[in-house]
Every structure is written in C-alpha cells, then in structure tokens.
Amino acid sequence: MSAHSVYLEDDCRFEYNREDLVARLGQVLANPEALITNEEALRAYETDGLAAYRQLPVAAVLPDTVEEVQAILRICNELEVPVVARGAGTSLSAGALPHPQGILLSLSRFNRILDVDAERRVARVQPGVRNLAVSEAAAPYGLYYAPDPSSQIACSIGGNVAENAGGVHCLKYGLTIHNVLEVTLVTIDGEVLKIGSEAPDAPGYDMLAAIIGSEGMLGVVVEVAVKLLPEPLTKKVMLAAFPTVEAGGEAVAGIIGDGIIPGGLEMMDNAAIRAAEDFVHAGYPVDAATILICELDGSEAEVAAQCAQVSKLMESYGATEIRIAETPEQAQAFWAGRKAAFPAVGRISPDYYCMDGTIPRKHLSTVLNRMQALSEEYGLRVVNVFHAGDGNLHPLVLYDGNVPGELERTEELGGRILELCVEVGGTVTGEHGVGMEKINQMCAQFSPPELEQFFALKRAFDPKGLLNPGKAIPTLNRCAEFGAMHVHKGELPFPDIERF
Amino acid sequence: MSAHSVYLEDDCRFEYNREDLVARLGQVLANPEALITNEEALRAYETDGLAAYRQLPVAAVLPDTVEEVQAILRICNELEVPVVARGAGTSLSAGALPHPQGILLSLSRFNRILDVDAERRVARVQPGVRNLAVSEAAAPYGLYYAPDPSSQIACSIGGNVAENAGGVHCLKYGLTIHNVLEVTLVTIDGEVLKIGSEAPDAPGYDMLAAIIGSEGMLGVVVEVAVKLLPEPLTKKVMLAAFPTVEAGGEAVAGIIGDGIIPGGLEMMDNAAIRAAEDFVHAGYPVDAATILICELDGSEAEVAAQCAQVSKLMESYGATEIRIAETPEQAQAFWAGRKAAFPAVGRISPDYYCMDGTIPRKHLSTVLNRMQALSEEYGLRVVNVFHAGDGNLHPLVLYDGNVPGELERTEELGGRILELCVEVGGTVTGEHGVGMEKINQMCAQFSPPELEQFFALKRAFDPKGLLNPGKAIPTLNRCAEFGAMHVHKGELPFPDIERF
Known part of the structure; x- marks a missing residue:
C-alpha cells in the first residue's frame, strides 16, 4: 500500500542540532536501550493502526520513570524539538504518527497497575497498561473498567485518554472521559500536574476533559486514575434479524426512544453478517x-x-x-461474530478503510441506504458493522491497494460518506479521533474564532507548539492550503494569530 | 449582619473613565432601562445568596440580545473594565458578587426556552431561564432536566453552568457538566463560540468542561443546550429512621457498596428533623x-x-x-421536610451559614461525630441535612449576626469543619462553587504549577483578566497575603507569572 506524505512545510519549521539532541537524551536515560536512533529499529514506530500513513521519527525514547519523562520534555522544550507520545500504537487516525523532525516518546514501559482500591472503586494505572488488563485486575473484586474499544486486548489506557476511546458499552457507560477521574500530566516544560479529582466537583477550572481526547497535544500523561464499576448482577444478550436495513435502523431508534439504554446495541449489515459467519461460524x-x-x-x-x-x-x-441467549456460551456466540467482524472483513478483501462518523439515530436507515447507493456508484463494497445505539457508524470500504487508483477512489468515497454524515446533522469523527487522517476536514468543522480559541488553549499548555504538531487541530496555513477557509488575495484570514 | 470587605488591592487595579464607560454602554443598549447607574437601583445587585458579602458595582446592564452582550464585552475589553455576569443571584459562594470597579451583567432578560426537541431529547434555552422551567417545558413530552439544586424554583441555567450545580438527583444523574451538551459563549473580545456538541465525541479540544463551573471567568454564556431524560417509569420513596448517626452513615455506605445507585439518598440529623417537622409537619x-x-x-x-x-x-x-410511600402524596410528604429544611432552619435561628464539603462516604459517621464535638467546643449549633449518597455535606452553622463576634466564631468553626473534610480525603467545595467565599482556601488546595496552569488557561480566554476578577482561582498576591503559599524574603514564589 502506498503511504501518504502528510506533514506540510508549515508543520516542519524546527531547527536544532540532531547530534546535540541525541547526546542530551542519552544523558538523561538510565537504560542505554531506552534511546533508539537506528533506522531499522525505528521502523517499529513509523506507523500506527492507520497503515496508510508512515513516517520515521528522528529518534525514539522509552523512558522508565516520570523523572525521565520530565527530563526528556525539558530537553525538547529547550531545543524546540517536536514530541509525539505513543501508547500501543493502535490509533486508527494516525494520532501516533511520528513527526519527521521529532522524537517518538513511547510509554510502553509505563505498564504497571499501581493500585486497585475496591472500596473507592478506583484503579490507578500507568498509561502503558493495556485496556483489558485493568478489568482483569479489577475482576477479583467484582469490578471492571467500562470503556472497551475493539482493540482492548492491545490498546493502552494512555492511548485511550489521548483519543477519548469508546467501545461497545459506551452507549450506557460513557466514553473514556466519563470513566477517568484524574490524570497526572507532565507539561512540555517538565512540570508535573494532577488534573481532575476523585471528588464529584473539584474546584479550579476543569481541565480534565480538555486533556482527554487532546491527542497528546497538551502534555504527556504518566498516570491515570480510572473509575471501576461493579459487574452487572446479570446480563442478557439478544440477536434479532430484520428483512430490511430500514427495519433494523428503525428498531434501534425505537428501543432508545422507548427509554431503554442497553449495555450494547450493535448492528451488522448482510455483508458483515456473511463475512463474520464464514470466519467464526457464530x-x-x-x-x-x-x-x-x-x-x-x-x-x-x-x-x-x-x-x-x-x-x-x-x-x-x-x-x-x-434469539435470546440462555447460557453464557450462547451469549458469547452472539458476540463472537461481532467481535471478529473486522478481521473477518480482512479475509475477504486485500485492504479495507475503517471509517468513523456519527449521525442522529433517527437517520440510520436513510444513511445506510444512501451509503449503499454510493458504494454502487464507486464500484467499491462497503461493509457496515457499528455501534448503532449511539449512532456511531464504522463503514468499512473494501479495496485493493495494489490496484492503481483504488486507494484514491476509496478515499473519495470515504469523503462522500462523511459528507453524508454531516448533511444529516452528524460529525466526521466518532471515537477514533482526528489525528492526521481527518485533519483537513477540521478546517470546515470549525469557525475561525473557534480555531483561534483552540490555538489559545494550545498555547496555554504548549507555547512553542512542540507536542504532536500537525495533528487534531489544523493550522491556518493548512486550512488555507486545502481551500476550506476563505483566503483573500493570498492572505490568511487571521494574520495576527500566532501559528503552530 | 456585617458585610465583609473581600476584594484585595491587587484585584482593584483598573483605571478608566467611568463617565466614558456609562456613555458608551448607553449607546449600545436599545432599551434605556437596560442600563442602571442609580445607587438605589444597584442595591438589588449588591449581594447574592451569600448575604455576608456585599459590594455595589459601578453600573448594571440588562441586555436583551446576543449582539448587545457582544457590544458590552467589546467596550469592557477596550476600556479594561471588570465584568461580573449574574443569573438569578442565588449563588451560595458569592460567585455573583459585583466588583467595585466593574459592571454587573445581568442575564435576567435572556429568559426564553428556544426549543424543546423531544426526539433528540435536547432543550435549547437562554441562560436566564429558571432551572425548574426547563423540566416544566419538557414535561408534556415525558422528559425532564435532571440537575435539581435546592434553589431550582429560582436559580437560572446560566448560574447552574457557572457553578456546575448539582442537587438531590446528581448522585444518579450527574452534575450540570453531565447534562449540558453545548454552550454558546461570548468571549471578552465579543466573539461568539459554540462549545461542545450534541455528538458523543466532538473533534477539537473539549473546552465544555472548562467552561462549566468556571464561574463566569472565561466568557459569558448566552445559550445552553441541555440533555433531557425520560421521566422514570416508576419511583419509590423510602424513609428510614436510625437510632444513631453512625448507623445512618453506615447504611448509606452499605447501600452504595451493594451496587445500588438511588435516584436520591439524603440524610438529616435530629436537629434538622425537628426543625423541618415543626415547619411543615411532614x-x-x-x-x-x-x-x-x-x-x-x-x-x-x-x-x-x-x-x-x-x-x-x-x-x-x-x-x-x-416507611415506604404507597401513594404520590406520601412520597411528597417524605420529601416535603427535606425540601423545606433550609427555610425551617431559618425559622429557628436569626442567621445560618450553609457550608459545602465533600468526604468519602465511608467516613460519614466519623465526620458527623467530630462535627458534633466541634459544635460543642464552639457553642454553636450545627444542623446537618445533605446529599449523603455522594458524600456531599451541607452543615448549617446557626448563629446570630447581631451578637458581636458570633459571625467570626461561625467562620472559624466553618474553617475547622472544612479542615476535617480535607483530613479524611475530601474537598472544601462540593456543589456551591468557590466564588469569593472559599477563595483563600484555594491557595492550599493547588500546587504552584497547577495555579500557573490555571492562569495560563484563563489568559487563553481572557488575556486582560476582566471576567469576574478575584473569584474562584486565587491570585499569587492573595496567596502570599493569606500565608498559604511559602514566600521567601517578601518575594512571590513565581515572580515570572503574569498576574490577574
């Protein structure tokens, strides 16, 4: 598959002495293996879960302690070096894509569960801990951590915080933001801040929500306190078949409209059903x-x-x-096909592009039908398996990266699908984040004063613009270049705004 | 009751021509009655729900439109005039206390419910709408707005947003932050921003939580989109009597510990029971x-x-x-005493001071017992009626403001009670905000780098420090003056931090 060139010249304005940087990083890292500069070893970090984007960093660092993270950030702040933090690298929006002039800061060694307090129902974990490992550690107390992204075996809590990850159960139990109580953040100048609180309404500006989902652009999270929930006393899984897409979509709106919030409410279309059935025989x-x-x-x-x-x-x-599952085994079988849907689609197509849009539930059937028409127009199959209950679509566009032009056509179709989401009042990003993938679309999403306020917030945490530059919030130069903002006579609309 | 002098010299560094200000405000307000400068008329705004604090503003403005709010803020930004926004003025922490050099911006004319969308379960309201009016407007659709502060008949949604208000039902349904989807904010330079989204995870930094509870220090909210919930299918109210305070406290911890989240779980001590019973005969x-x-x-x-x-x-x-209420009338009677508790206490004492601390539920009985000992030590009665389920205490200290020294002794006792909350791992503010009342205690609550980050966030929204100066987040000068921060040789610890 061909990789994209994605960083703009504007994102790459950093000037420093690379040898000096590497030497200084080496001085603050106790473990000599914690500093990687060898190109072959760096390949492990050149991409994340969105493999269409690839970029080697200047170096990768794998600190073991908070003090090392502080020292690394102080060096980068002084020399003005971009820093991209990375958890497990499962981002589907290239949020952890390295910067060509920056270092990659891996939190993989921050992998300890520090405390599980069953009485307070709080777990304190390091950011490199896998999502599922938190629930495993809480299970002996009858507790669990609710957000469960599909990648939960692999993805890390730190990455979940960066992308405000969701999952099957977020309909009832909320996104990461609703399940994190406090984070410990190292700022670009090496200060350690506790943000958030276990108390219901802590004093001070509530900065926790701004940190969660900020894609590593405001600081580096080195510890996370998460809420644990008691395992439900009982669970029941149902599977219902519908003769048309409309009927299924209307049933979803009807269930929620009737005041029921299921633990999970997932939808699969015929293509997804067949692919999953062929794979796991559910x-x-x-x-x-x-x-x-x-x-x-x-x-x-x-x-x-x-x-x-x-x-x-x-x-x-x-x-x-x-069908209503009468045994835990039956319930597991109902879920098996859903959980295996993505790899199942991987078996029937050389490549697929996983999208992530949200729409108001009442428009589910319209959008699914119009997506079908778009699929026929482009001659590309679209498979739908998604969080129907919260209107979070994950259309998978099937393509073959080796067929010239097919990736481009896929991306064009993807763009049309996202436009459709926006047209019915939805958004172009549900739970996978913006990262590098959707950065250009953000130019249309925000008004100029809103972008200006984002930049002001960014400067309040990262005045030099060193943390994950080029992601999540587009620069004005990017918006000018991609035409989504109105540019008069070649001038930017806000010449007085500081740029990143 | 004697009023406090609360603003420091440091909070009052504004220099502008008052006549010029008044003339310019008059030019942008269509209604001549929307500008108040007459001292007698201004008395209506000199205090809020915390009557111990009084301050006249320079002028009060009552705009009718968003455009007028924009124009007012542009004038204040240009002339560098402090602005204190005010909803219904029911704050219990002097959050709406006027600034001696500033204008009071009343949102009382922003009192329209703009839209109730039953299908999307969203109401769009202006900030001056009363809390209860939202539920009343939603009732025909079987919906309601969950946060229900005790003052819900009077308090406004804008004030709820400013203070992140809670209420009896926030144990199960969350604080204001959990029930607001989007706000429209006018910035100090007159820009209009939409912050938040009806979508589950909107792109961009999540600034909504920072706005909610920021006590009008980041901008002026002119529209609020709130989540509506379906009325529960059924409700059951129980009343249980316990022979000791310990037993009641342990029952609360036991109910929550058993995995039950009641819609409300309130506790009253004997003094509160008697006062309420004498008043409403429940x-x-x-x-x-x-x-x-x-x-x-x-x-x-x-x-x-x-x-x-x-x-x-x-x-x-x-x-x-x-007792289990078998009829709606019985249920209402169970609640009647609780809802009338504050005015009931008002009948038995010339004055009372309502406090607001949180503690971990497991320490409820310890704290209640130690509070009783403190009450005896100070010779001042303390009545307890509070949100037991979420550990949010509202001790009412009874005193007589006309007895010399009694207010001071009350405040000292209050301080001891809050220290007790902190000692067991709680906080000094639950749901009433910091305002002016608890500003000095915040010096101890935050570390210097945390304060520095708050100042940076504040500057990102309000570079000149004009919005509600002196509230919520203490300046370094204040902390130096009140000794909670370590000051070397008369110097502030962070001479390089910009001040407000």
Missing part, C-alpha cells in the same frame, strides 16, 4: 438484511422486564427472528 | 438520631427489587423504622 442468520445484537444488563428483575420490552419492540419493527 | 420521626430519605427509580420490576434490597440493608444497619 450461527448468524446469513439471509438477514441486517441483525441487531442487544445486550441488557442490571438486576434480574430489570433485565427480564427490559428483555420482554425489547422483544416486543423488535417484533413491532418487523424482526423475522429473535 | 410526620417525621422526631426522636430518630438521623433519617435517610431514599428515592429509587426505574422500571416497575427494577424498583420493586431494589426497594426490597434497600429495606433489608437498612434493617441490617439497625433502622428502627422503615
């Missing part, structure tokens, strides 16, 4: 136009009542078949 | 050391199951009596 109804997987959780009485209510609703929206 | 057990009022909501089945579980728990913690 026993899915392969002739259904669409299936819904609905997980209800709570007390026995609550779940039984909701289960009856949801069944009745699904019937009223035309479900041709409703 | 039929409370006046010999109980403490009562718990527990509201359970959800589906029929869920509520019935939880009700049985809570009853059993309360019995196991020694409840001497458990």
Whole structure:
C-alpha cells in the first residue's frame, strides 16, 4: 500500500542540532536501550493502526520513570524539538504518527497497575497498561473498567485518554472521559500536574476533559486514575434479524426512544453478517438484511422486564427472528461474530478503510441506504458493522491497494460518506479521533474564532507548539492550503494569530 | 449582619473613565432601562445568596440580545473594565458578587426556552431561564432536566453552568457538566463560540468542561443546550429512621457498596428533623438520631427489587423504622421536610451559614461525630441535612449576626469543619462553587504549577483578566497575603507569572 506524505512545510519549521539532541537524551536515560536512533529499529514506530500513513521519527525514547519523562520534555522544550507520545500504537487516525523532525516518546514501559482500591472503586494505572488488563485486575473484586474499544486486548489506557476511546458499552457507560477521574500530566516544560479529582466537583477550572481526547497535544500523561464499576448482577444478550436495513435502523431508534439504554446495541449489515459467519461460524442468520445484537444488563428483575420490552419492540419493527441467549456460551456466540467482524472483513478483501462518523439515530436507515447507493456508484463494497445505539457508524470500504487508483477512489468515497454524515446533522469523527487522517476536514468543522480559541488553549499548555504538531487541530496555513477557509488575495484570514 | 470587605488591592487595579464607560454602554443598549447607574437601583445587585458579602458595582446592564452582550464585552475589553455576569443571584459562594470597579451583567432578560426537541431529547434555552422551567417545558413530552439544586424554583441555567450545580438527583444523574451538551459563549473580545456538541465525541479540544463551573471567568454564556431524560417509569420513596448517626452513615455506605445507585439518598440529623417537622409537619420521626430519605427509580420490576434490597440493608444497619410511600402524596410528604429544611432552619435561628464539603462516604459517621464535638467546643449549633449518597455535606452553622463576634466564631468553626473534610480525603467545595467565599482556601488546595496552569488557561480566554476578577482561582498576591503559599524574603514564589 502506498503511504501518504502528510506533514506540510508549515508543520516542519524546527531547527536544532540532531547530534546535540541525541547526546542530551542519552544523558538523561538510565537504560542505554531506552534511546533508539537506528533506522531499522525505528521502523517499529513509523506507523500506527492507520497503515496508510508512515513516517520515521528522528529518534525514539522509552523512558522508565516520570523523572525521565520530565527530563526528556525539558530537553525538547529547550531545543524546540517536536514530541509525539505513543501508547500501543493502535490509533486508527494516525494520532501516533511520528513527526519527521521529532522524537517518538513511547510509554510502553509505563505498564504497571499501581493500585486497585475496591472500596473507592478506583484503579490507578500507568498509561502503558493495556485496556483489558485493568478489568482483569479489577475482576477479583467484582469490578471492571467500562470503556472497551475493539482493540482492548492491545490498546493502552494512555492511548485511550489521548483519543477519548469508546467501545461497545459506551452507549450506557460513557466514553473514556466519563470513566477517568484524574490524570497526572507532565507539561512540555517538565512540570508535573494532577488534573481532575476523585471528588464529584473539584474546584479550579476543569481541565480534565480538555486533556482527554487532546491527542497528546497538551502534555504527556504518566498516570491515570480510572473509575471501576461493579459487574452487572446479570446480563442478557439478544440477536434479532430484520428483512430490511430500514427495519433494523428503525428498531434501534425505537428501543432508545422507548427509554431503554442497553449495555450494547450493535448492528451488522448482510455483508458483515456473511463475512463474520464464514470466519467464526457464530450461527448468524446469513439471509438477514441486517441483525441487531442487544445486550441488557442490571438486576434480574430489570433485565427480564427490559428483555420482554425489547422483544416486543423488535417484533413491532418487523424482526423475522429473535434469539435470546440462555447460557453464557450462547451469549458469547452472539458476540463472537461481532467481535471478529473486522478481521473477518480482512479475509475477504486485500485492504479495507475503517471509517468513523456519527449521525442522529433517527437517520440510520436513510444513511445506510444512501451509503449503499454510493458504494454502487464507486464500484467499491462497503461493509457496515457499528455501534448503532449511539449512532456511531464504522463503514468499512473494501479495496485493493495494489490496484492503481483504488486507494484514491476509496478515499473519495470515504469523503462522500462523511459528507453524508454531516448533511444529516452528524460529525466526521466518532471515537477514533482526528489525528492526521481527518485533519483537513477540521478546517470546515470549525469557525475561525473557534480555531483561534483552540490555538489559545494550545498555547496555554504548549507555547512553542512542540507536542504532536500537525495533528487534531489544523493550522491556518493548512486550512488555507486545502481551500476550506476563505483566503483573500493570498492572505490568511487571521494574520495576527500566532501559528503552530 | 456585617458585610465583609473581600476584594484585595491587587484585584482593584483598573483605571478608566467611568463617565466614558456609562456613555458608551448607553449607546449600545436599545432599551434605556437596560442600563442602571442609580445607587438605589444597584442595591438589588449588591449581594447574592451569600448575604455576608456585599459590594455595589459601578453600573448594571440588562441586555436583551446576543449582539448587545457582544457590544458590552467589546467596550469592557477596550476600556479594561471588570465584568461580573449574574443569573438569578442565588449563588451560595458569592460567585455573583459585583466588583467595585466593574459592571454587573445581568442575564435576567435572556429568559426564553428556544426549543424543546423531544426526539433528540435536547432543550435549547437562554441562560436566564429558571432551572425548574426547563423540566416544566419538557414535561408534556415525558422528559425532564435532571440537575435539581435546592434553589431550582429560582436559580437560572446560566448560574447552574457557572457553578456546575448539582442537587438531590446528581448522585444518579450527574452534575450540570453531565447534562449540558453545548454552550454558546461570548468571549471578552465579543466573539461568539459554540462549545461542545450534541455528538458523543466532538473533534477539537473539549473546552465544555472548562467552561462549566468556571464561574463566569472565561466568557459569558448566552445559550445552553441541555440533555433531557425520560421521566422514570416508576419511583419509590423510602424513609428510614436510625437510632444513631453512625448507623445512618453506615447504611448509606452499605447501600452504595451493594451496587445500588438511588435516584436520591439524603440524610438529616435530629436537629434538622425537628426543625423541618415543626415547619411543615411532614410526620417525621422526631426522636430518630438521623433519617435517610431514599428515592429509587426505574422500571416497575427494577424498583420493586431494589426497594426490597434497600429495606433489608437498612434493617441490617439497625433502622428502627422503615416507611415506604404507597401513594404520590406520601412520597411528597417524605420529601416535603427535606425540601423545606433550609427555610425551617431559618425559622429557628436569626442567621445560618450553609457550608459545602465533600468526604468519602465511608467516613460519614466519623465526620458527623467530630462535627458534633466541634459544635460543642464552639457553642454553636450545627444542623446537618445533605446529599449523603455522594458524600456531599451541607452543615448549617446557626448563629446570630447581631451578637458581636458570633459571625467570626461561625467562620472559624466553618474553617475547622472544612479542615476535617480535607483530613479524611475530601474537598472544601462540593456543589456551591468557590466564588469569593472559599477563595483563600484555594491557595492550599493547588500546587504552584497547577495555579500557573490555571492562569495560563484563563489568559487563553481572557488575556486582560476582566471576567469576574478575584473569584474562584486565587491570585499569587492573595496567596502570599493569606500565608498559604511559602514566600521567601517578601518575594512571590513565581515572580515570572503574569498576574490577574
């Protein structure tokens, strides 16, 4: 697959002596293996989960302690060197793509669970801890950590914080922002800040939400306190088949509209059902136009009542078949196909492009139908498997990167799909972040005064613009270049705004 | 009652021509009654819900439109005039106390409900709309707005946003921050920003949380989009009496520890029970050391199951009596005493000082007992009626402002109570904000780099420090003066930090 050239000249204005940088980094890292400058070894960091974007950094550092992170950032601040922090590198929006003039700061050695306090229901973990490992550590106490991105076996809590990760259960239990209580942040000048609190309404400006989802552009998180929830007393998983995409979409809106918030409410279209069934043999109804997987959780009485209510609703929206898992094994089978859907699609196409848009639930059927028409127009298959309950679509566009022009056509189709999301009142990013992938689209998303306020906030944390430059919030030069902002006679609309 | 002199010289460094200011304000306000400079009329604004603090502003303005707010802020920005925004003026921490050199910006004419969208479950309202009016407007659709501060008949949504207000139901349904989707903010330089989104994870830095609870120090909110929730299918209210304060406190920790999140879980001590009973004759057990009022909501089945579980728990913690409301009238009676508790206390004492601390639930009984000892030590009665479920205490210290020295002794006792909260791992502010009341205590709450980061954030929104100066986040001069920060040889610890 061909890789993109993505950084603009404007993103690459850093001048410093590379040998000096490497020498000084070496002085502050106790472990000689914590500093990587060898090109072959650096290849491990040149891309993240969005493999279409590749870039080698100048060096990679793997600090072991907070003090080392402080020392690294102080050096970078002094020499004006870009810093891209990286967790497990599973970002789907190139959020951890290295900067060509910068260092890659891996948090992989920050992999300890520091404390699980069952009474306060709080776990304190380092950012390199895997998402699933938190729930595993909490399980002996009957507790778990709610956000569960598809990559939860691999992705790190630090990366989850950077991208405000969601998952199947975020419909009921919220995104990362709703499940993190406090972070310890090292600022670019090496100060350590505690941001957030275990208390419900801590004094001071609430900066936690600004940090979460900021894609490493405001500081480097070195510790995270997360909320643990009690395991639901009981769970029930249902699978319903619908004869049309419309019926499935309307059932989703109907369930939520009736006041039920399921633990998870996922939708798969026929292409996804078939791909998953071929791969894991979950026993899915392969002739259904669409299936819904609905997980209800709570007390026995609550779940039984909701289960009856949801069944009745699904019937009223035309479900041709409703299955209710009677054993944990059956429940697991219902989920197996959904969880294996992405790799299953990987088996039927050389490449696929995973998108991430949100739409108001009531427009689900319209959008799915129009996406089908776009798929036919471009001659590219689109597979849909997504978080229907919160209107978070993940269309997978199937293509072959070795066929000349197919990646470009895929990206064009992707652009049309995202325009469709915006047209019905949605957004172009659900839970995967902006990173480098969607940076140009952000020029249209924000008004100039909004961008100006973002820059002001950025400067409040990172006055020299060294943290993950070029990501998440577009510079005015980028917006001028990509034509999304109105430029008069070659001049930028805000010549007085400082740039990054 | 004697009023405090609270602004420091450092807060009052503004120099401008008052006549020029008034003339220019007059030019931008269409309605001549929208500009108040007459001292008698200004008295209406000299204090808020914390009457111990009084200050007349230079002028008050009551704009009718967003354009007028923009024009007012542009004038204040140009002339460098402090601006204190005010909703209904019910703040209990003097958050809306006028600045002696500033204007008071009343949002009382921004009192329209712009839209109630039942399908999207969103209401768009102006900031001067009363909290309860939102639920009233949503009621025909079976929806309501969850945060319900005690002052909900009077307090405004704009004030709720400024203080991140809570209420009885915030245990289950969250604070204002969890129920606001988007705000429209006018910046000090007159720009209009949309901050937040109806989408689950909007792109860009998440600045909404920083705005909510920022006490009008980052901008002026002129529109708020709030989340509406479906009315619970059913509700059950229970009242349980306990023979000791310990037993009640332990029952609270036990209920939450057992995985139940009630819609509300309130506690009243004997003094509060008696005061309320004398006032509204709710039929409370006046010999109980403490009562718990527990509201359970959800589906029929869920509520019935939880009700049985809570009853059993309360019995196991020694409840001497458990009543379950069988009719809406009974439920209302259980709540009547709690809701009337503050005015009831007002009947038995010339003055009272309402405090607002949080503690970990497990320390409830310890703190209540030690508070009793402190009350005896100071010879001042302390009445407790509070949000037990989330550990948010509201001790009411009873005093007589006409007895020389009694206010001072009350404040000293208040300080000791807050120290006690901090000692057990709590905070000195729960849901009433910092305002002017707790500003000095904030010097101890934050580390110098944390304060520095707050100042940087403040500058990103308000470079000249004009919005509500002197509140919420203490200046370094204030901290030096009040001794909470270490000062060497008369120098501030951070001479290089810009000041407000």
